[in-house]
Amino acid sequence: MTETSAETMRQPKLSYSSGVSQGTRWGDAGTSSTEVAFSTILGALTMEPDHDKAEANLLNLLIVDDERSIREGCRDIAQGIGYSTYIADNAEHAFRVLDTTSIDVVLLDLRLPGVGGLEVLKEVKRRRPETVVIVMTGYASVQSAVQAMKQGAYDYVTKPFNLEELRLILDRVLGHLQLSSENRILRQQVKSKEGFGAIVGRSPEMEKLYRIISKAAHSSHPVLILGESGTGKELVARSIHFSGPSRDKPFVAVDCGSLVPSLIESELFGYVKGAFTGAAKNKDGLLQAADGGTIFLDEIGELPIDLQSKLLRALQEKEVRPVGGTKPVPIDIRVLAATNRDLEHAVAQGTFRKDLYFRLNVLSLRIPSLRQRKQDIPLLVGHFLERLSLSTGIQRNISDDALKLMLSYDWPGNIRELENCIERACALTSGPTIHVADLPTTIQSWREQIEPASERLLPRRGIMPIAELEKQAILGAIEMLHGDKLEAARLLGIGKTTLYRKLKEYGALQ
Amino acid sequence: MNSEMNMKETSTPPVIKGMGVFILDEGAAQAMRHCLHELANVFTGLMIASGLLLQRPEMESLQHHLANLCEGSERGSALVRELRSQLLAACGEAEAVRPDSGLGASLGQ
Numbered sequence: 202m203t204e205t206s207a208e209t210m211r212q213p214k215l216s217y218s219s220g221v222s223q224g225t226r227w228g229d230a231g232t233s234s235t236e237v238a239f240s241t242i243l244g245a246l247t248m249e250p251d252h253d254k255a256e257a258n259l260l261n262l263l264i265v266d267d268e269r270s271i272r273e274g275c276r277d278i279a280q281g282i283g284y285s286t287y288i289a290d291n292a293e294h295a296f297r298v299l300d301t302t303s304i305d306v307v308l309l310d311l312r313l314p315g316v317g318g319l320e321v322l323k324e325v326k327r328r329r330p331e332t333v334v335i336v337m338t339g340y341a342s343v344q345s346a347v348q349a350m351k352q353g354a355y356d357y358v359t360k361p362f363n364l365e366e367l368r369l370i371l372d373r374v375l376g377h378l379q380l381s382s383e384n385r386i387l388r389q390q391v392k393s394k395e396g397f398g399a400i401v402g403r404s405p406e407m408e409k410l411y412r413i414i415s416k417a418a419h420s421s422h423p424v425l426i427l428g429e430s431g432t433g434k435e436l437v438a439r440s441i442h443f444s445g446p447s448r449d450k451p452f453v454a455v456d457c458g459s460l461v462p463s464l465i466e467s468e469l470f471g472y473v474k475g476a477f478t479g480a481a482k483n484k485d486g487l488l489q490a491a492d493g494g495t496i497f498l499d500e501i502g503e504l505p506i507d508l509q510s511k512l513l514r515a516l517q518e519k520e521v522r523p524v525g526g527t528k529p530v531p532i533d534i535r536v537l538a539a540t541n542r543d544l545e546h547a548v549a550q551g552t553f554r555k556d557l558y559f560r561l562n563v564l565s566l567r568i569p570s571l572r573q574r575k576q577d578i579p580l581l582v583g584h585f586l587e588r589l590s591l592s593t594g595i596q597r598n599i600s601d602d603a604l605k606l607m608l609s610y611d612w613p614g615n616i617r618e619l620e621n622c623i624e625r626a627c628a629l630t631s632g633p634t635i636h637v638a639d640l641p642t643t644i645q646s647w648r649e650q651i652e653p654a655s656e657r658l659l660p661r662r663g664i665m666p667i668a669e670l671e672k673q674a675i676l677g678a679i680e681m682l683h684g685d686k687l688e689a690a691r692l693l694g695i696g697k698t699t700l701y702r703k704l705k706e707y708g709a710l711q
Numbered sequence: 712m713n714s715e716m717n718m719k720e721t722s723t724p725p726v727i728k729g730m731g732v733f734i735l736d737e738g739a740a741q742a743m744r745h746c747l748h749e750l751a752n753v754f755t756g757l758m759i760a761s762g763l764l765l766q767r768p769e770m771e772s773l774q775h776h777l778a779n780l781c782e783g784s785e786r787g788s789a790l791v792r793e794l795r796s797q798l799l800a801a802c803g804e805a806e807a808v809r810p811d812s813g814l815g816a817s818l819g820q
Contacts, residue, residue, distance in 0.1 A: 270756025277763060312748060339748035340795070344804060360751035361788035364762030 260378060261302055262371075263287045265295045265321060266310040266337065271360075275308055278364060282371050292316035292324075299325065304332055306374055309354075311338040311345060319352060326353040333374050337362075400436050401584045404574035410437070413566045418445035423516075425501075425561045426539040428568030431617030434539035437568055438497040441537060450494030455487050458500030465508055467524045470515070476525025488521050488532055495535045501561065502542035502553060513557040536561065571612040571619060578608050581616065585623040597627055599635045600669075606637055610647050629708040636669055638676040638707065645680065675703055735801070743798055750791045757784035 262284040264275045269290070276286045287302060289295040292313055298304065307325050311318035318336065325332050336349040339360040346357045355377075356370055400407070417424050418441050426434045435454055442452045460468055467476070471486030488496055498504070504512065515521045516536060520529040538561045547553035571578070582599055590596045599607075603626075612618050626639040637645060678689040690700040735743065761780040764770050770777060 268752040268756060270760060271752060274756055274759030274763065278759065339751035340744060360748075361754035361758060361784075361791055363755075363758040363785070363788070367759070 260305040260375065261285050261287065262306045262308065263289060263295060263298050263302075263304045264308045265289045265292070265313065265318070266308070267291060267312075267314055268310070271310070271337075274364075275367060278367050279308075279371055282368065282375060284371065284375075292318075292321045295321055296324065299328055304329070305378060306371075307332060307334045309334055309336050311336055311349065312340070319348060322349060322352050322354060333378065335370060335374065400433060400440055401581050402574060402577040403580060404569075404577045406569040406574045407577060410566065410568060414440050414444065417441050417564055417566065420564065421535055422563040423536040423538065423561050424563070425544075425565040426537060426568065427565060428539070428541065429570045429613075429615055430541045431615035432568040432570060433616050434541075434568060435497065435499060437566070438495075438499075438537040438539060442495040442497075442535075447494050447535065451491050452495050452497065453487050453491035454497040454499060456499045458503035462505060465505065466511070469508070470511065470521045471523035471526075471530075473523050473526040476523070480525065483523070486521060486523060488515060488534060489530060491534045492532050493534070495537055498536065498538040500540060501538040502540040502544055502547055506552065506554065509554045509557045513554060513560055516557075516560055571615045575608055578619070579604060581619055582607065582623060585620055586627070589624065589627050593627070595627075595633070597630065597633050597635060599626075600637070603635050603637045603640060606640065606644060606648050610644050631706050631708060636672065638672050638709075642680070671703070672707055675700065676707065676709060679704075740798065740802060743794075747791055747795050747798065750787070751795075754784050754788040754791055758788060 260283075262279045264272050264279070264286060265288075266272050266275070267290050272288045272290065276288055279286050284306070287298045287304070289298055292315055295307075295309075304325075307321075309318050309321055309325075313321065318338075322334055322336065325334055330353070333355040334353065335356045335358060336346075336354045337358050337360055338345055338349075349357050355374065358366065358370060400411075402410075414437060424438075424441060426437050428434050428437075438454070439452060442448065455469065457465065467480075467484070467486070469486050469488055471484050471489055472480050474480055474482050498512075515532070518529070519533065520531045522529050544553055544558050544562075548555045548558050571581075582604065586597050586599065607619070607622070614621075622641055622644065623635075625641055626635040630636070630639040637648070675689070675693065678693055679686055682688050682692075686700055686704075687697055690697045693700070757780065761777055761784055765774070765777045765781055
């Protein structure tokens, strides 16, 4: 059954118009006409004229099997899914393909003539560790499966298998590789200013958010950004704008919650000269200022109901009517809105217009709270410390205990609270390391809730500098005595002058 | 050297039960493994080819023949799996079966 043709073949992107594969470069001497006819007919019959799909995925798959019917069957299935395929009937051929082509996936028979499949697997992994190898075998022992998996096989399939089984596996590999590639790109974007800018986080929740941002960026639909206060809704809005095709156009952020109610209308829609006292000349509104780009309406839930209808009209008709004006001004803007309120509840209560809610909620994304992605806290702390070191010129780090406490804390104020906490701790700390005592009292008192004082005051493991022990003892005593410094000095057995000097050193003297 | 043919040396002759009792010496067990492997190859090729052809509208007039071919190769495959399972059991080897799918014969990450 061994194929006599020595040539490994790559199937080009075929033209299927005639139902027969065009331009296929078949093997050289030794390929029988029957084999060509069978493969050609089968190939033509099984492949859909789906160039876009093939071009889009374009993963290189190498099929290594000494059984011709399996090579060809697998090839046709893989091409139908969108892989670019190469075939080899033995290890030597496989190595030749690997020498010249960057192979993403290998479908590998374990039992090959000459050099065995496990050796090929080893070699593939040595050359390109990220290559996904699916091992095929006719011998279904656990031992052979374990051996293959140990050597880095991604999956293991036992013959005989049918079309659907193989399709399922190849689809899964495709998904796996696309996800890995997307995540790689997203991680690169996270690091770059052009991408997701100041958003920091590598937790699965954030990876998911990046994917949604990436999709939203390339759409022109309104996006409703949901999330608790301090989660970074404006950062997400900026990321959507600056990752999309309108990145060179204006991005105008409006905090609907902080605008003076009587001025919201003229701020948003502009006014004409003489519209009201003090309107000495025409003034464009923020919606006009964002023309061609994006307007970000933060705290949209705070917008008065009468202005909600005016905003809805402006969005629907793509024009604004300035206060006091009669002529509408055309606008071309993308709207991003954010709220930490439950808009559905507001709609039910009649404080938010249902039609505006539906207009804004075409796409929606929810930013995870910090307590939902605590694994990002060390990364965020590092990010804020680095940013502060750039502005102050002082490099600081954080003690394990302080970080541990920060990891246990719930952060109701989310990233904003974490940022403030780091800034405050940097301002208070006397040395290069931020300790528990430098953290805000809210966080320190959190510690009291999660562990008793007796445990807190004793170093649990490792060596703690005496100065740090002293600092913790002094600050802890003052805290326990509700700020009574004289009593703290008495109980600690030190003079009040010493206590004040220490507090001054710690930056804790208020 | 083949990677999987000599993975486990058996000290006692394997016994296949079911349709009677067969006692195989080591050589016969190896030969049977080889035959089953070849059969698995043949049936894989048949199942894939018939499955692919069955999906083509052009083959409508031959649908019942293709369906027979598919069914036959599926039944043949099931027999190969059954025999292999018995041989593995007789040789004292565990069979690789993925619990999370209906595939019955592959392990995934």
